[in-house]
Structure formats: C-alpha cells, structure tokens
Amino acid sequence: MGPGTLGVLPLRGVRSRCGFTSGTFLLACPKCGERDLAPIEFSGKGRIASFTVLSVPGEEFVKEAPYAYVLVDLDEGGRIAGWMAADRTGGPPAIGMAVQYVAGAAQGNRFAREDASGASR
Amino acid sequence: MRETWVVGAATTRFGRLPESAREAATRVSLAALDAAGMQPREIGHTFVSNCFGVAERQVHLGPLVNTGLGIPEVPSASIESACSSSSAGLHEAFVRVAGGFDDAVLVVGAERLSHLDTLRSTSFFAMGADYPFETRNGATFPGLYATIANAHRHAFGTKEEELGAIAVKNHANAARNPHAHFQKEISLATYLASPVIASPLRLYDCCPFSDGAAAVVVAARETTPRPASEPLVIRASARSGSIADLQDRPELTGLPATRLAAAKAFRQAGLSAKEVSFLEVHDCFTIAEILALEDLGFFPKGEAARAGAEGITARDGSLPVNPSGGLKAKGHPVAATGVSQVVEVFEQFNHRAGARQVPSLETALTHNVGATGGSCSVHLFGHR
Ligand SMILES: CC(C)(COP(=O)(O)OP(=O)(O)OC[C@H]1O[C@@H](n2cnc3c(N)ncnc32)[C@H](O)[C@@H]1OP(=O)(O)O)[C@@H](O)C(=O)NCCC(=O)NCCS
Ligand SMILES: [Zn+2]
Numbered sequence: 446m447g448p449g450t451l452g453v454l455p456l457r458g459v460r461s462r463c464g465f466t467s468g469t470f471l472l473a474c475p476k477c478g479e480r481d482l483a484p485i486e487f488s489g490k491g492r493i494a495s496f497t498v499l500s501v502p503g504e505e506f507v508k509e510a511p512y513a514y515v516l517v518d519l520d521e522g523g524r525i526a527g528w529m530a531a532d533r534t535g536g537p538p539a540i541g542m543a544v545q546y547v548a549g550a551a552q553g554n555r556f557a558r559e560d561a562s563g564a565s566r
Numbered sequence: 567m568r569e570t571w572v573v574g575a576a577t578t579r580f581g582r583l584p585e586s587a588r589e590a591a592t593r594v595s596l597a598a599l600d601a602a603g604m605q606p607r608e609i610g611h612t613f614v615s616n617c618f619g620v621a622e623r624q625v626h627l628g629p630l631v632n633t634g635l636g637i638p639e640v641p642s643a644s645i646e647s648a649c650s651s652s653s654a655g656l657h658e659a660f661v662r663v664a665g666g667f668d669d670a671v672l673v674v675g676a677e678r679l680s681h682l683d684t685l686r687s688t689s690f691f692a693m694g695a696d697y698p699f700e701t702r703n704g705a706t707f708p709g710l711y712a713t714i715a716n717a718h719r720h721a722f723g724t725k726e727e728e729l730g731a732i733a734v735k736n737h738a739n740a741a742r743n744p745h746a747h748f749q750k751e752i753s754l755a756t757y758l759a760s761p762v763i764a765s766p767l768r769l770y771d772c773c774p775f776s777d778g779a780a781a782v783v784v785a786a787r788e789t790t791p792r793p794a795s796e797p798l799v800i801r802a803s804a805r806s807g808s809i810a811d812l813q814d815r816p817e818l819t820g821l822p823a824t825r826l827a828a829a830k831a832f833r834q835a836g837l838s839a840k841e842v843s844f845l846e847v848h849d850c851f852t853i854a855e856i857l858a859l860e861d862l863g864f865f866p867k868g869e870a871a872r873a874g875a876e877g878i879t880a881r882d883g884s885l886p887v888n889p890s891g892g893l894k895a896k897g898h899p900v901a902a903t904g905v906s907q908v909v910e911v912f913e914q915f916n917h918r919a920g921a922r923q924v925p926s927l928e929t930a931l932t933h934n935v936g937a938t939g940g941s942c943s944v945h946l947f948g949h950r
Contacts, residue, residue, distance in 0.1 A: 452698030467814050469699045475809050495720070495818050497712035498765040499704065504689040506704045514704045514764075516713060516813045526813045528704035537765070540720045553703040 455554050456487040456546060458523055466523030489546025490559070491519040496538045498531075505552060513538050515556055527554030567664040568786045570800045572947070573793035574602025575905075575912035580778035580897030581747040582680045587616050588627055590779035591676035592634035598672070598781040599635075601912075603794025606635040609783070610668030612642040613658055615651035615675040615901035618690050622678060631674065646901075648694035649850060650936035651675060652780070653805075653904025653943035659784040660803040669789040675906070676779035677899035687775045691900070694937040696811050708772055708851065710812060710938050712764035715853035717818035719766065722868035724856065726766065730757040731874035732852040733770040733894060739881060740891025742921040747776045747897030771852040776897030780906035787950070796916045798908070801837065801929070802946040804830035810940040819868075821939030824861035828933075831944040832863075835929075839863040842946075843926040844886040844914070846907035848935040850893045855879075858933050859887065862944070886924045889914065904934040904943060911947050 451470055459482035460466045461474035468487065473480045494516040502510040506528070513529040515538060527546070529538055538544075544556040576597030583590050591614060599606060614627045624630075628642025647654040652675030659671035679687055692701045695710060718724050734754055740746035752770060760769040784800070785793070806826035809815050815822065832838055839862065847862070849855035859870035864885065873879045879887035890896045890910035893903060911930040913919045927949075934943045 452702055469696065469811050469814055475814065494813075495713045495717040497709050497716060497767075499706060499709050499712075499763070500761070501684065501688060501706065501708065501763050502704070503692045503701065503706050504685060505702060507685065509704065512704055514709045514713060516818070524813045526700055526703040526705065526811070540716065 456489055458485050458487055459483060460485050464522065468523060468525040487519050487523065487525065488521055491517040491544060493538055493540055493542045493544055494518045494524055495540055498537050515544065517544055517556060525554060527556045529556050568666060568788060570660055570664045571785055571787055571790070571793070571797035572782050572800065572908060572912060573785045573790050573797045574598040574600070574604065574783040574795060575781070575909040576601055577745050577780040577906050577909045578778050579745045580776045580899055583678050583777035583779070586622055586624070587619065587676035587678040587779065588624060588630050590678070591616070591627060591674045592631045594779045594781040595631060595635060595672055595674045598783050601795050602783045602785070604670065604783060604790070606637045608670050609637060609640055609672045610670055611662055612640055612672045612674070613645050613655035614642060615645050615655050616677060617646060617648065617651055617901045618677055618679050621682060621690055647941045648936035649848070649898070649900050650904055650934040650941050650943050651901040653932065653934035653945065654941070656782065656784065656905060656908065656945065657803045657805050657943055660800055663784050663786050670783060670785040672781065672783055673905055674779065674781035675902035675904060677901050678777040679775060680777045699811055706764065708764040708767055711851040711853055712767045713812065714818055714857070714938070715766055715851070718853060718856065721819050722871065724871045726758070727754065728871040728875050729771055729852040730754050732849065732855050733757050735874050735880055736849060736888050736892040736894040739889050739922050740895030743891050743896055746891045746895055747774055748895045767851055767853070773850045773893040773898035776899045778897060778899035778902045778906070780902045780909050782905050782908050795912070797950060798912055798915055798947040799950050800945065801948045802831035802834035802944070804834060804944050806830065806942050808939055812938050820861045821857055821935060821942065823939040823942035824858060824933065824935065827942045827944040828862045831946050835946045837929060837946060841929050842931045843928040844889060844924045845931045845933065846888055846890060846892070846910050847933040848893060849888055850898060852894065854935070855887065855892065862931070862933060881922055881924060889919065889922045889924050907932040907934060908945065915949070
C-alpha cells in the first residue's frame with residue numbers, strides 16, 4: 446500500500462498571492478482562487494497550534510504508539526501536520542511549544558521539541 | 567419546488583448486525599416503505615450509502631437492494647460523503663422529488679465492519695481523512711477531534727466534566743432507545759475513570775464502531791397525500807463543504823461547513839435557531855456536540871460547553887439535543903447515521919419515541935458531518 450507521490454517530499458509547500466500557505470496538495474488557492482501558487486520550502490521550525498497524544502493508533506503508526514499528532518504553525522507562516530515520538534523527558538507536548546522538524550523518519554513529518562539552545566531532542 | 571415529505575422511516579438496532587450490510591439495507595428499505603404504506607414499485611430512484619463495502623468485498627449495492635425489493639429496473643447510485651453519506655443521499659432525494667424528477671425516492675445507508683478488530687477499524691475509518699497529509703502523519707478520527715478539543719479547551723477553557731456531561735446525557739437517552747448500540751446509563755465517575763484514547767478524549771467521549779442500517783422514503787405531497795404515518799415536511803435540505811484538512815483551516819475551534827450549511831438551511835426555511843424545538847447533531851465525539859451547538863448558532867462560540875452540564879440539552883431541557891442517544895451512544899454505523907437521525911425525528915413526530923419522547927415537536931434540525939467537516943448536511947423538518 447503506497448501513498449503515491451503525495452507527501453514524499455516533506456516540507457514542500459505553496460504560497461498564494463493572498464498569503465495563504467499550505468503543505469497539502471493544491472492547484473488553486475482555497476482562499477482566493479489564485480492558480481499561480483509559488484512553491485516554497487519550509488524551515489521546519491515553528492510552534493504547536495494543537496496536538497493530541499494517541500494511545501490507539503491506525504495501522505501506519507502501530508510501532509510508534511503512544512505518540513503525539515501535532516499541528517505546527519511554522520515561523521514563516523502556514524501550518525502543517527506531523528507527529529512526535531513519546532517523550533521520555535520533559536512531559537507531553539503543549540500548545541505554543543517550540544518544535545523543529547527532524548529529517549529521516551520512515552513516514553510523515555516528524556517533529557521534536559526545541560530546547561533553549563536551539564537543538565532539538 | 568414541490569413540497570417534499572419524509573413519508574416512511576425505519577432502522578435496525580445499531581451495534582452488531584447478524585447479516586451483511588446488503589441484507590440489512592434491503593430489509594430496512596422494505597420496513598421504511600411499510601411505514602409509509604407504499605409498495606417498492608412506487609419508488610423512482612434509490613440512493614444507497616455504504617462507506618466500507620470494501621470491508622465486505624461488496625460495492626455497487628444499489629442494484630442488489632433494488633433487485634431484492636423486486637424493482638430491478640429502478641435506477642440507483644451510491645452516495646459517499648464519509649460520515650455524512652446518507653444525509654447527502656437524502657439531499658439528492660430532496661432535489662429529485664422537489665424538482666419533479668421523481669415522485670418518490672428511497673434513501674438507505676448501511677454499514678457492517680464488526681468483523682474487523684480495533685486496529686483495522688481505526689484504519690478503515692481513517693480513510694475519510696487525507697491519507698498522505700493527515701493519516702501518514704499519525705491522524706486517526708479520535709486523534710483529529712482530540713486536536714480540535716485541545717484547541718477548544720485552550721481557547722475557551724472547556725472542562726473535562728463538561729465533555730463528560732454530554733456522554734452521560736447521551737448514554738441516558740440511548741438507554742431509552744431500543745435501537746441504540748449502548749442501552750446503559752453511565753455516571754460521570756465512570757466517564758472520568760475510562761481510558762484516554764487520544765488526549766483529552768476518553769473512551770466515553772468516543773462514538774463506538776457500530777454496524778447498522780437505516781432508510782427513509784422521500785415523496786412529493788401531491789403524489790402521496792395520505793401516507794400511513796405522520797410525514798415530516800422537509801423545510802430545508804442544505805449541504806456545504808470546507809477546506810478538507812484541519813491544518814489548512816485558519817480556525818481550529820469550529821467547523822466552517824456547519825456554519826455555512828446552517829445559514830443556507832435557515833434561509834431556505836425562513837426560520838431561525840430560536841424556532842427549533844429539538845436537534846439530532848453529529849456528536850461523533852463529545853467535543854463535536856459542543857462544536858455543533860456553537861456553529862449551528864444555538865450558542866455563541868466558546869459557550870456551548872455548559873449546555874450539557876446545566877441540563878439545557880437534556881430530554882426534558884429547554885433544547886433537547888440527541889434524544890436518540892446520538893452517535894456517542896446510539897452508535898455510528900458511518901453511512902447509516904445521517905438517515906438514522908431522520909428516523910429519530912420521524913419516530914418523535916409520530917409519538918413513537920416512548921420514554922425518550924421530547925416535549926415539543928414544532929421544528930426539528932438534523933446535522934451530519936463528513937470527517938472533520940469537509941462536508942456537512944443540515945435538514946429542517948416541520949409538520950404538514
Ligand atoms: C474508542 C475505540 C478506540 C474503542 O475501540 P473498540 O475496538 O470498540 O474497543 P473494544 O472492542 O476493545 O471495546 C472495549 C469495551 O469498551 C466498550 N466500548 C467500545 N467503544 C466504546 C465507546 N465508544 N463508548 C463506550 N463504550 C465503548 C465495548 O463495548 C467493550 O465493552 P465490553 O468489554 O464490556 O464488551 C473505538 O470505539 C473508536 O475508535 N471509536 C471512534 C470511532 C470513530 O472514529 N468514528 C468516526 C468518527 S468521525
Ligand atoms: Zn490565495
């Protein structure tokens with residue numbers, strides 16, 4: 446079961462002339478209808494807009510459970526979905542927490558909390 | 567437009583079906599026709615909804631249902647709109663009958679996946695989300711609504727006990743509904759002791775995985791002037807959509823599709839929220855009942871959480887919500903849910919709701935959401 450080509454290039458998105466920014470699949474802007482969408486590359490740095498910690502996963506995340514599903518407001522605008530591994534130190538995620546994309550996950554946009562030094566863990 | 571009625575309605579008990587979705591769909595269709603006092607050959611078109619037919623290795627249910635009803639030549643189509651599938655079918659039926667294309671249309675929804683375990687069911691349900699951009703990032707339906715619940719809680723201070731009060735109320739209603747999946751009351755203590763599925767949502771915040779089937783017959787007043795049951799007049803049949811993925815919506819604390827569909831419905835009917843006597847809303851999770859009451863316009867944003875806890879939405883409250891037990895406790899056989907909400911209104915209007923009969927029956931509203939609100943239906947019903 447493959448996801449096709451969508452989502453395999455992480456942190457790629459589009460920005461519309463009206464400012465609407467998205468990491469999902471769009472050929473026109475859902476806000477203003479603009480078709481000329483500029484491709485952008487996201488920094489991967491941002492803050493948690495909302496989240497949940499799941500103990501009952503679907504088939505894709507059996508090995509990760511419990512894990513957090515997070516929506517991240519990126520520093521440069523736009524909000525993308527991702528996940529975080531169960532935290533061993535520092536407790537669960539929180540709304541407003543600074544996070545950073547971590548490359549190399551087998552699937553999805555994996556994030557980790559960013560500590561004061563700017564390093565992610 | 568012709569005045570259009572729901573003239574017959576029927577449902578199976580929700581929970582576990584002893585037979586296939588196809589058999590249950592055919593059986594409830596005949597029962598809905600019987601309630602209307604009509605024969606299958608009076609049907610001009612059939613809309614069937616069955617989201618997870620592939621789990622039974624069966625799609626193209628329409629011709630099977632129609633053949634089983636002895637009307638093989640009647641046209642049919644499958645309507646899929648995730649959890650709002652059969653209310654989308656009802657909308658199409660309304661359009662065909664009100665527009666004069668057919669005099670009577672059958673709408674049926676059925677689902678069976680109790681043969682799947684928790685993991686498989688969770689994954690089947692997640693197919694209603696965006697596979698590469700939500701599911702592959704770890705989303706499940708409890709997870710998506712939990713993400714909304716956390717945002718709502720952060721913005722408005724929505725309390726655990728307020729979510730729990732909705733579960734307690736809907737279980738109390740379902741305990742009085744012989745068609746409900748769960749026919750048992752729960753206490754707030756039971757709610758609070760139940761395990762967290764996706765924080766902050768607990769087991770008792772969630773609708774269950776249910777099998778079930780429900781059907782309605784929609785007909786023009788001028789061609790079916792004397793149905794066997796008291797008909798529901800369809801005062802409004804409205805649908806709306808919104809940006810599919812949660813992360814692409816500016817706002818996480820409400821469902822824009824509900825607001826748009828409600829505005830359309832109230833305009834169509836020339837009615838306002840104040841004139842609605844009771845509601846069946848899409849409470850797939852307790853937080854969703856709060857969202858519904860706010861987005862439908864019954865409470866300002868951020869203020870509906872108290873409605874359950876204060877008894878406003880109880881059976882004998884000033885605004886009964888989900889007298890059937892709702893998706894939470896009556897159950898949520900995805901493609902049957904939209905039509906089953908209308909079955910509840912039909913039973914209430916015919917004074918057949920027994921111990922869960924609501925006191926006032928002027929106008930009823932049904933609200934049915936697809937996924938996290940990529941699609942939504944709102945219907946308003948009144949008396950002839
Ligand atoms: C919450 C959930 C994960 C539980 O999974 P499940 O496979 O039903 O759980 P189990 O079969 O292990 O059930 C365990 C027990 O809890 C009960 N139970 C299951 N779901 C329940 C629910 N939602 N509410 C109350 N009790 C429930 C079962 O009846 C069973 O009781 P028993 O042990 O007395 O027989 C599952 O019901 C769920 O994901 N619900 C949401 C469905 C959904 O997303 N729908 C789409 C909405 S948009
Ligand atoms: Zn735009």
